[in-house]
Amino acid sequence: MTQIAANYPDLSIVIPVYNEAKNLPLLLERLLAVVHRMQVTYELVFVNDGSIDNSLQVIKQLAAVNPAVSYVSLSRNFGHQVAVSAGLDVANGKAVVIMDADLQDPPEVVSELYAKMQEGFEVVYGRRVYRKGESYLKKVTAKFFYRLLSRITHVNIPLDTGDFRIMDAKVVNVLRQMPERNKFLRGQVAWVGFRQTWLNYTREERFDGASGYTYRKMLRFAFDGITSFSDFPLKMASMLGFIVSGIAFLLMIYTLLARLVFKDYVEGWASIILSVLFLGGVQLICIGIAGEYLARVFNNVQGRPLYVVDEQKTANQGSNNT
Ligand code: UDP
Ligand code: MG
Numbered sequence: 001m002t003q004i005a006a007n008y009p010d011l012s013i014v015i016p017v018y019n020e021a022k023n024l025p026l027l028l029e030r031l032l033a034v035v036h037r038m039q040v041t042y043e044l045v046f047v048n049d050g051s052i053d054n055s056l057q058v059i060k061q062l063a064a065v066n067p068a069v070s071y072v073s074l075s076r077n078f079g080h081q082v083a084v085s086a087g088l089d090v091a092n093g094k095a096v097v098i099m100d101a102d103l104q105d106p107p108e109v110v111s112e113l114y115a116k117m118q119e120g121f122e123v124v125y126g127r128r129v130y131r132k133g134e135s136y137l138k139k140v141t142a143k144f145f146y147r148l149l150s151r152i153t154h155v156n157i158p159l160d161t162g163d164f165r166i167m168d169a170k171v172v173n174v175l176r177q178m179p180e181r182n183k184f185l186r187g188q189v190a191w192v193g194f195r196q197t198w199l200n201y202t203r204e205e206r207f208d209g210a211s212g213y214t215y216r217k218m219l220r221f222a223f224d225g226i227t228s229f230s231d232f233p234l235k236m237a238s239m240l241g242f243i244v245s246g247i248a249f250l251l252m253i254y255t256l257l258a259r260l261v262f263k264d265y266v267e268g269w270a271s272i273i274l275s276v277l278f279l280g281g282v283q284l285i286c287i288g289i290a291g292e293y294l295a296r297v298f299n300n301v302q303g304r305p306l307y308v309v310d311e312q313k314t315a316n317q318g319s320n321n322t
Contacts (some may be wrong), residue, residue, distance in 0.1 A: 007170075009068075010040035010113065012093030016083035017059065018049045022208040024058045028069070030107040034136075038111050043315040044069045046089040046101075050077030063313055070315040079217065081183035081224075084163060086307050088172050091312065095170050095322075105164040112199055113166040117153040125158060125165035126201045127188070133205030138218075145222050149187075150304045152232035157225075160266035164257045166278060167239040171195065181299050181306060184223040191229075214240040227296055234293060237286035244282050251275070 013031065017024070028044070035042045046059045048071060056073055072086050082099055096116060100103040107266040109126060117122045146159045162280055167175075174192045175185070190196070213221075226233065238269050258264050 002163070007092060007097075009043045009093050011035065011038075011042040011095050011097065012091035013042065013044055013097045013099060013109075013110065014045045014047065014084060014087030014091050015099055015101045016047045016049055016080055016087065017051060017055050017101045018077060018080070018083070018212040019051045019053045019055060019209060021051070021053045021055045021058045022100050024055065024062065026207065027101055027103055027107065028066070030103075031110070032066075034107050034111050038114060040114070042068055042095060044089070045087045045091050045315075046119045047083040048073040049083035050074055050082070050141055051288075055267050059262040060074045060313075065147060068315055069292045071314040073310045075310045078307045080163075080271055081185055081221070082307050084185060085175075085183055086309070088175055090312070092315075095166055095290070096169065097166045100160045100162075100164065102209065102211075104204050106201065106204055109164075109201045110166070110198070112201075116197065117166050117168070120195060122168040122171050123165060123192075123194070123195050123196040123225050125161045125191055125198050126190070127158065127159050127198045128162065128203045129200045131203045134203075136223055141218070143263070145225075149225055153187070153229040153230050155187060155191045155267075157229065158196075161186055161198065162203075164191065164201075167176075179300075180228065181304075182228055182296050184221070184225040221293060227293055231293075232235070237289045240282055240286060244279065247277075248275075 012199070013035075020027075024046075031044065044066075044068065046062075048056045048059060056071075059069070059071045061075075063071055070090070072090055074083065074086060078086075087098070088096065093112065097110055097113065099110070105126065112124065113124045129226070143160070146157070149157055150159060165186075171192050171194060172187065175188055180188075180189055204210065
């Protein structure tokens, strides 16, 4: 018997939504078919991340006719990772799935994730073996990024995975206690530990609309991933400092010899310009790297709330404004 439990459903599905009005009805339809087949109690948690289309109205309509649908609506666009975090904060399920609203993560895979979890895992993440309909540049940069990240971090962040995954409530609890503001959830989940495994799946094409991830947002996200899980860039900055100082020292000896011994010192404009430019560049890069970390420290010590909720409805209850 399929039923909806108010407190601890077997499964919560957290779905961040940014301008996905046209995708939501089909997403819900396919998800409901899946959870009904799975014979579990469930709740669907939509997080409206400051959409500027009528996604919120659509979510409200869906919630009005389906008591298992709950939502959190944020006061503005806080970004995908924060939207997911807001959803995890209110999800009550014994297992929690994170998936996109644009049908790129096929709803049917949810039952496979759930089944795999029952074999005794706390986390099962989806590994994208094939990505349909994404630009060559996106695929190549993503591939490069995950490989770079895995080389320079101590945490074993799985290659080619997004946030599409299922997690035990234990893991979700730990995530809620991680206060960092520059969220890189797929890394945080890896950090948490427990028994984790993966399932291969084909990432579908977005059903309608356009990706909310601009290259700018992706770059920011990549920096967050690197700075949250690696201090390699900082170490690289000091390594560069040593290397450049070494070269400078050798040049110094050469300069002194040229001046005092070989008496060959009139020319040299090119070498001065080159070394000034080179040293200036290296210094700026290193200050920039230190700045990236400092900015994140600053962000975190400010201690602002991670997101602001405008309105919300919990599953099986009336709507209430906060
Ligand atoms: N999303 C969000 N806030 C944003 C950008 C995206 O909540 O600022 C949601 C979006 O609605 C979708 C998921 O995050 O459900 C993944 O985003 P998108 O499809 O735009 O990224 P892509 O799949 O292109 O990486
Ligand atoms: Mg997408």
